[in-house]
Amino acid sequence: EDKVVQSPLSLVVHEGDTVTLNCSYEVTNFRSLLWYKQEKKAPTFLFMLTSSGIEKKSGRLSSILDKKELFSILNITATQTGDSAIYLCAVEAGTYKYIFGTGTRLKVLA
Amino acid sequence: NAGVMQNPRHLVRRRGQEARLRCSPMKGHSHVYWYRQLPEEGLKFMVYLQKENIIDESGMPKERFSAEFPKEGPSILRIQQVVRGDSAAYFCASSSRQGTNEKLFFGSGTQLSVL
Numbered sequence: 001e002d003k004v005v006q007s008p009l010s011l012v013v014h015e016g017d018t019v020t021l022n023c024s025y026e027v028t029n030f031r032s033l034l035w036y037k038q039e040k041k042a043p044t045f046l047f048m049l050t051s052s053g054i055e056k057k058s059g060r061l062s063s064i065l066d067k068k069e070l071f072s073i074l075n076i077t078a079t080q081t082g083d084s085a086i087y088l089c090a091v092e093a094g095t096y097k098y099i100f101g102t103g104t105r106l107k108v109l110a
Numbered sequence: 111n112a113g114v115m116q117n118p119r120h121l122v123r124r125r126g127q128e129a130r131l132r133c134s135p136m137k138g139h140s141h142v143y144w145y146r147q148l149p150e151e152g153l154k155f156m157v158y159l160q161k162e163n164i165i166d167e168s169g170m171p172k173e174r175f176s177a178e179f180p181k182e183g184p185s186i187l188r189i190q191q192v193v194r195g196d197s198a199a200y201f202c203a204s205s206s207r208q209g210t211n212e213k214l215f216f217g218s219g220t221q222l223s224v225l
Contacts, residue, residue: 006152032211042114042201042216043153050211088152090214096141096165098214102152 002027002093006101014109017079021104023089024071031092033065033072038086038103046074046087079108114139114204115184116217123192124225131187131220135204142185143214144170144177147199156200159185192224 007022023033032050036043047056049065049072056063060079065072076083086103093099115134123129135142140161145153155169159179170177174192179185189196199221203214 004152034213036216041218045213045215048211048213090153092211096143096158098143098155100145100153100155102150 002091002097002099004089004091004099004101006087006089006104008104009102010105010107012107012109013079015080017108018075018077019079019106021074021076021087021089021106022071023074023101025089025091025099026070027091027093027099029094030067031094034090034092034098035063035072035074036088036090038088039084043088076106079106081108081110084108114202114215114217116200116202116220118220119218120221120223122223122225125193126191129189129192129196129222129224131189131200131202131222132184133187133202133204133217134184135202136206136215139204139206139215141205141207142179143203143205144185144187145201145203147201147219153201156187189222192222194224197222197224 004025034048035046047063052067060077063074084107088103089101090098117132142159144156147153157167157170157177158165174190176188199219201219202217205212
């Protein structure tokens, strides 16, 4: 059965800290891996990764994929309170099939 | 606003009533997905539809739940005879085409509370 596992489940840090969120997967037909940020409403798209070793970067956020070891990490540097959210990892496992992990709840304290 | 629109944002129903959740995809999108989210859990796939077709409803309970995406108008997720266990956030997402490397755009969700 296809599955996506995120760790840690929750994380509390102080402003300015750097965090690393993990996403591992086991799917039969990998196509892409996506990261979303969910605050109190709609999950918003952060990154899509398809190739190993190529870092995607947007401001203080960056992500990379390892297709050999079947995982991805999402890094957030110099965290701010506005980074507090649930971070969701999803894997596109075949046509139209997106499998989501349970998410990592990040809380950044001022 | 050309984003995915869901309504209502909050819906309260008593046990046994019907709940209708609506989703208008992004302009130009013809693929709609419905997901359910419980507290402390991720998004669970329910159903995938294209215009006038249900492509995959494997994540949807066979009883009481149905979905449609008519040629005109929004996609509807219908829950008949709701029970307390149906209380959850229901999210709709859309994409422009079926295929590889296509990201999903999400609506703000409908929070269903069953009393």
